[in-house]
Amino acid sequence: MVTNPLDYVDQLGKAGASGFTFHVEVSKDNWQELVNRIKSKGMKPGVALKPGTPVEEVYPLLEGENPVEMVLVMTVEPGFGGQKFMPDMMDKVRTLREKYPTLDIEVDGGLGPSTIDIAAAAGANCIVAGSSVFGAPEPAQVISLLRTSVNKACRA
Template identity: 85%
Template sequence: MLIIHLLFHLQDGHFVPNLTIGAPVIESLRKHTNAYLDCHLMVTNPMDYVAQMAKAGASGFTFHVEVAQDNWQQLVEKIKSTGMRPGVALKPGTPVEQVYPLVEGTTPVEMVLVMTVEPGFGGQKFMPDMMDKVRALRQKYPTLDIQVDGGLGPSTIDTAAAAGANCIVAGSSVFGAPEPGDVISLLRTSVEKAQPTT
C-alpha cells in the first residue's frame, strides 16, 4: 500500500538539539484539510505529547524506540485510544531488532520509520546502508507499512522503494525543486512500481 500524507517533525530541543513546530500548527492545519497528518515526534518523553497531538487533530503519532524502551506498550495503547495511528522510529545507529517487539506486541505499532539520516536537521545525505533495515523489516513483516525519512529524492527513491519502503518522507528534494509536483509524481511512481502485485 502506498501512503501519501503530510508529515510533521516535532522536536523538543533535547532528543535532538533544535526546536520545531508543535500542536498549534497541527491544529491550525486541521481546520483546512482532511489530509492524513502524520507526526514524527523526536522528543524525549513522547507520552507527554499524546493528548495534545490528538486534540490538535493529528492522524498518526510516531515516537522513537530509543526513548520508549520501558513504556512502549502503554504508549501505543494510549496513542490508539485517541484514534491516532501509532508508529515507531529508529535512528541510524539503532539495531532494527529493537523494533521487532513493538511490531509483534499485543497492541502493535502499525508503521516503522527507518531514519535514513541522523534526526534533527533537513538536507542531509541519504544513508544507503539503512536499506538493510528496510529489507529485514519487509522480509519479516510483508504487510507492514515501512517509512523512510532523510535524503529521499529522485536519485535515491528507487533504492528505498526496491528495499521495501512504501511510505516516503521527502522535504528538501520537493520544496527545493523548481517543479515540486514533478518530484512528488516521480517518488509516487517509483514506490508504486516497486509494490508487489496481489
C-alpha cells in the same frame, strides 16, 4: 524526536493528527502504554529507528499484544534537513519487509529522485521527502516521480 512522547499524545490527538510516531530509543520503558494511549486517541502508532539502532529493537513493538502499525527507518541522523541519504539503512528496510510483509515501512532522510528507487526496491512504501521537494523548482514533478517509483515497486 522528543524525550517524552507520552506528553504529546493528547495534544496531537485533539489537534486531529491521524498518526503518532515515536522513537524507540526514548520509549523502551513505556512503549506499550504509549501505543495504547495513541490508539485510544484514534491515531495510528508508529515507531522510528535512528541509523545507529539495530532493527531488532523494534521487533517487540511489532509482535506485542498491541503492536505499532508502522516503522520509520531514519536514513539520516534526526535533527536537520538536507543530509545525505545513508544507503546502508536499506538493509533494515529489507529485513523488516521480509519479516513483516504487510507492514507500512517509512523512510525519512535524503529521499529524492536519485535515491527513491533504492528505497522503494528495498520495501519502503511510505516516503518522507523535505528538501528534495521544497527545494525543487517544480515540487509537483518531484512528488509525482517519488509516488510513481514507490507504486511501481509495490506492484512488483
